[in-house]
Every structure is written in structure tokens, then in C-alpha cells.
Amino acid sequence: MTSTAFQRQLREVTEIAGNHVRVGERWLLNLASNNYLGLANDPRVEQAAIQAIQRWGTGTGSSPLLSGFTSLHQEMARTICGWKTGSARLNTAETHSGSKPAPLPSTAEIRALLFPCGYSANLAAMTVLLEPNAQVFADRKNHASLVDGLRMAKSERPEMSTRYFRHRDFADLERLLEQSDSHRPRWIVTDSVFSMDGTCTRPGDIGALVERYNANVLIDEAHATGVMGSDGAGLFSYASSTNAPGLWSQGRPKFAVVGTFSKALASIGGFFVGPAELVERMIQKARPLIYSTSLNPGSVAAAMAAIQWTIAEPWRRETVQRHSATLHSELTQQGWKTIGDPDAPLLAVVVGDHLAAQQLADALMEVGIWAPAIRPPTVKPQECRVRLSPTATMTPDEIQSVLSAFATVSKKIRNGRVT
Numbered sequence: 349m350t351s352t353a354f355q356r357q358l359r360e361v362t363e364i365a366g367n368h369v370r371v372g373e374r375w376l377l378n379l380a381s382n383n384y385l386g387l388a389n390d391p392r393v394e395q396a397a398i399q400a401i402q403r404w405g406t407g408t409g410s411s412p413l414l415s416g417f418t419s420l421h422q423e424m425a426r427t428i429c430g431w432k433t434g435s436a437r438l439n440t441a442e443t444h445s446g447s448k449p450a451p452l453p454s455t456a457e458i459r460a461l462l463f464p465c466g467y468s469a470n471l472a473a474m475t476v477l478l479e480p481n482a483q484v485f486a487d488r489k490n491h492a493s494l495v496d497g498l499r500m501a502k503s504e505r506p507e508m509s510t511r512y513f514r515h516r517d518f519a520d521l522e523r524l525l526e527q528s529d530s531h532r533p534r535w536i537v538t539d540s541v542f543s544m545d546g547t548c549t550r551p552g553d554i555g556a557l558v559e560r561y562n563a564n565v566l567i568d569e570a571h572a573t574g575v576m577g578s579d580g581a582g583l584f585s586y587a588s589s590t591n592a593p594g595l596w597s598q599g600r601p602k603f604a605v606v607g608t609f610s611k612a613l614a615s616i617g618g619f620f621v622g623p624a625e626l627v628e629r630m631i632q633k634a635r636p637l638i639y640s641t642s643l644n645p646g647s648v649a650a651a652m653a654a655i656q657w658t659i660a661e662p663w664r665r666e667t668v669q670r671h672s673a674t675l676h677s678e679l680t681q682q683g684w685k686t687i688g689d690p691d692a693p694l695l696a697v698v699v700g701d702h703l704a705a706q707q708l709a710d711a712l713m714e715v716g717i718w719a720p721a722i723r724p725p726t727v728k729p730q731e732c733r734v735r736l737s738p739t740a741t742m743t744p745d746e747i748q749s750v751l752s753a754f755a756t757v758s759k760k761i762r763n764g765r766v767t
């Protein structure tokens with residue numbers, strides 16, 4: 349088969365040493381991983397996984413609804429709830445910023461559920477939570493798993509409608525909400541940090557629209573988990589949502605959150621957090637939960653240890669945010685078009701068509717930097733890009749080496765092509 353510019357390839361990593369990986373004969377600084385906090389090769393996290401495997405075995409061999417829900421899974425669900433509601437912090441009395449934990453605005457019971465991965469958690473949320481006549485308002489740049497979940501939901505709900513609003517354009521969202529039917533349920537569905545742009549949604553704006561249009565919200569916190577918000581608990585924590593009071597109605601939250609352990613939390617596995625009655629509906633109906641084997645104990649324990657170190661070591665999220673902001677400002681100075689919010693853990697360098705992006709990624713690889721080209725259908729044909737996700741454990745020198753690599757490559761660019 350002949351290879352085309354769009355053909356995807358599996359590249360074998362033969363060795364990993366800290367933030368460097370070996371691919372073929374070459375050692376590369378890895379800007380292609382979402383191991384944002386550098387916990388995936390932290391000995392304490394590795395040890396937690398080893399101990400859990402020794403105690404619980406390597407696999408549960410069963411769906412959580414049969415024998416696959418162990419005390420370890422239960423403890424993890426409680427840990428996530430504690431994190432997302434701010435109560436995990438109550439033991440430490442003060443946060444790194446010296447502020448006291450924000451009180452929960454209600455006594456609403458918040459619960460969590462674990463899934464094999466973030467993708468399946470999103471499929472579950474979309475196929476279970478939406479009512480048969482729901483009206484869904486989704487950001488155009490939402491992750492593929494939300495898009496696929498909506499497609500599945502729609503396939504069994506002929507009366508459901510889905511409208512996409514312009515990326516992070518809350519005026520456009522309001523225009524669609526205004527046109528909608530006030531007698532039918534409304535759901536806003538959005539990523540909190542967008543995976544290919546490094547942009548963040550704004551809880552305050554979403555909350556105001558939720559209040560005005562009596563909507564519900566489902567948020568995918570995959571890239572915010574561990575990095576953004578108080579204690580790294582995400583942008584939509586149940587503790588800090590007092591900043592967006594519209595997200596609450598009569599002491600009850602109008603939002604639910606999906607996330608993953610596969611990025612900052614150094615493991616694999618998905619989670620859903622929300623009001624107890626939604627969690628109960630998921631247990632009864634979510635096919636990705638019912639018909640799939642529960643998470644293996646090593647992965648659960650690794651993610652649980654990662655949450656512990658995320659809370660205890662705020663320098664990790666502060667450093668990754670600083671690296672991201674440095675890359676933004678220095679690359680912009682070099683003349684590159686960067687996009688994303690500087691406090692997000694990732695950014696994109698937009699270069700044009702798919703060939704320009706692939707050539708840039710290849711040229712960076714030549715000088716020791718692994719940063720993937722992102723091409724259609726993931727992004728629009730003229731918005732192809734190279735995506736950079738730094739890691740907290742990268743040194744300032746390593747970040748400088750990324751900047752030097754871009755400077756070297758930019759000297760070789762003629763008419764948008766690397767020569």
C-alpha cells in the first residue's frame with residue numbers, strides 16, 4: 349500500500365528515560381505526551397501500582413457489576429469525590445495559596461463512577477444522561493469522544509437535537525439557546541480545556557447561561573484534571589463552583605463532570621462525577637460500564653497516588669503552566685502563530701496545510717524534539733499545527749532546547765515549507 353500524507357503511523361518507542369524517549373536510533377525530548385505533571389515515571393506512583401498488583405492481582409477479570417468492584421475501586425471513587433468537592437483538602441487545613449477550602453454550596457450528594465477510559469466515560473454520559481427530547485448545545489471543538497457519544501445518543505432518540513456553537517463563543521451559544529424550546533431539556537456539552545487548541549472554556553459564562561436558560565451541563569475535564577483549578581481538581585470543581593453560582597439551582601448542581609486518569613494522573617481510566625441520582629442512572633444504564641471489565645488494580649492505585657502528589661506538590665502544575673506560558677511568549681516572539689490560553693498545559697503552533705505541519709514536525713524531530721503534527725480530520729485543512737505539551741519535570745534548559753529547535757527550523761522555512 350502506498351503511504352499518503354494523511355496515513356497515520358504507529359511509531360515504536362523503544363526506551364523511556366525521564367522526559368526523553370528513543371524512537372529508532374534517535375533520543376527525543378517528548379513534547380507529545382500528556383504526562384503533564386511528570387508523575388508517570390515517579391517512583392512513588394510506580395510503587396503504589398506494584399503494591400496494588402501484589403494485593404489485588406493484575407486484572408479484576410470482571411465487570412464492576414459482577415465481581416470487578418473492589419475496595420480499591422471504592423476508595424478511588426471516594427478519593428475523586430473528595431478532590432472534586434474540596435473535602436480532600438480539609439485534612440491539610442490550608443492550600444498552597446494559603447486559602448481555606450471553599451465550603452460546598454449545598455449538601456447535595458456528589459458521587460463518582462470509574463470507567464475503563466475517558467472515551468468510554470463520555471460515551472456513557474452522552475447515552476445515559478440525555479432525555480429522549482433533549483436539546484444539546486455543543487462546542488464545535490469538543491473532543492471526538494463527546495461527538496461520538498452524541499451520535500450514539502441521537503441514533504436512539506429521534507426527537508433529540510444537537511446544535512454546535514462556535515468555539516468558546518458564548519454569544520453564539522446564547523443565540524442558539526434563545527431559539528430553543530423552553531419546554532424541552534437543554535444540555536450544554538463542552539471540554540474544559542480543548543485538547544488540540546489549549547483553549548479553556550469559562551465556567552462563569554457557562555454558569556450565567558445555565559441560569560438564564562435553565563440548562564444542564566456536561567463538562568469533559570480530561571486536560572484540566574491535575575493541572576487547572578484549586579488543588580488541580582479541574583475548572584469545574586464542586587468546591588470552587590461558587591465562582592459560577594449559575595451552575596447551582598436551589599442548592600443542587602446543574603453540572604456533571606467527566607475526566608480521565610490517562611493524562612496528568614499518569615495512568616489509564618475514566619471517571620464520571622455528578623449528583624448521586626445521575627450516578628445511579630449510569631450504574632443502571634451505562635453500557636460502557638456494564639459490558640466492560642473494571643479497571644485493573646495497578647492503574648487505579650497509580651492514579652490514586654498521582655492525585656495525592658498532585659495535591660501535595662503544587663509546584664508541578666505551577667511549573668507546567670510556566671513552561672507553557674514561556675513557550676507561548678517566546679515562540680510568538682520568534683514569529684510563530686501560537687494558540688491557546690497561557691495557563692493551559694498545552695499549546696498549538698498553527699502553520700497552515702497538512703504538509704507544512706508534517707514538515708515542521710519532521711524538522712523538529714531531526715533536531716531532537718518530538719511534537720506531533722495535527723492534521724485533518726482532527727483540525728480544519730488550513731489550520732494544521734504542531735501540538736506542544738510540556739511536562740512539569742522538564743528543566744528550563746530543556747524548554748530552551750525546544751525554543752532553539754524552533755529557531756533553527758524557522759531559518760529553513762521558505763514560503764511556508766521547510767527546505
Ligand SMILES: Cc1ncc(COP(=O)(O)O)c(C=O)c1O
Nearest residue numbers: 465466467491493543570608610
Ligand atoms: C478531551 C478528551 N476527552 C476524552 C479523552 C479520552 O480519554 P482516554 O484517553 O482516557 O480515553 C481524551 C484523550 O485523548 C481527551 O483529550
